[in-house]
Amino acid sequence: MRQLFSFPNPVNEISARVVAGGVVVLCVTAIALDQAWLSAVIAYGFLARVLTGPTLSPLGQLATRVITPWLGRPAKLVPGPPKRFAQGIGAVLSVSAAVLLLGFGLRPAGYVLLGLVTVAATLESVFAFCIGCKIFAGLMRLGVIPESTCEQCNDIWSRAGATATTP
Template sequence: MFSFPNPVNEVAARVVAAGVVLLSVVTIAADLPWLTAVIAYGFLARVAAGPRFSPLGLLATRVIAPRLGEPKPVPGPPKRFAQAMGAAMSLAALVLVIVGATTAAYIVLGGLAAAAFLEAAFALCLGCKIFALGMRLGLVPEEVCAECNDIWARAGAA
């Protein structure tokens, strides 16, 4: 029940990222700080169990992504790490909202929206890039993502 998919459909991941952008922009533009809790819940749910308990994850994987063409499988561990980074940022924003620092919370959400936009629009996953750096530096054991090793070995050989 509490596991993360591997592989992940990159199409669905990009749809989720677009949803995060939308929710973050609405939160900031409409000055609805309570939506920060919704964003944080979504990230925590996706880190814990993939899309299983995330309304946005379910919408992306079961409704939208299947209508956008063939799935594009990518390794799951880097995507989970990226979701964990989103969880940390959205929880930080939520804490800021709770203590009354709404402007600071919106700045954090703006950074989160920017990172999610890069994923949604260009398939540029900043969390995945940091995960790759962690593997290259030996901070992430190779067995965490054997597929990643194969992908990066092929990319280095090209």
């Protein structure tokens, strides 16, 4: 059970970017086609990824087992804790959006939150710019997150990331 509720460290940034691209597609579809029920799917995905990494996330499984290997690019390994933190932010935003949309019928407010998720996921998928990771680094610098949480993260802004040959 402990292994199920673990998060990979390090994380293949290629897979993280593929997942973020999938999140963009889901959010844009939900907003553009006024499909509020998709907010529950998006929220589930974030909760699954923050709790178990890609293990219980259909999008995570698709990214790590199918799309990333198909791309054939070498893995770019980055620290896992900042990515998990970013997934946590996505979970808070998407669960809040689902509650607003499905629980209270507040479409504008819910879609604004999904819009914020879309912006963050677009930055990650297109530019490899992880807003949650930058917040994580800032919180580490302020001492809010102890350095022991992620020794590899001490200088996350200047880190280029190691490369490997396996996804």
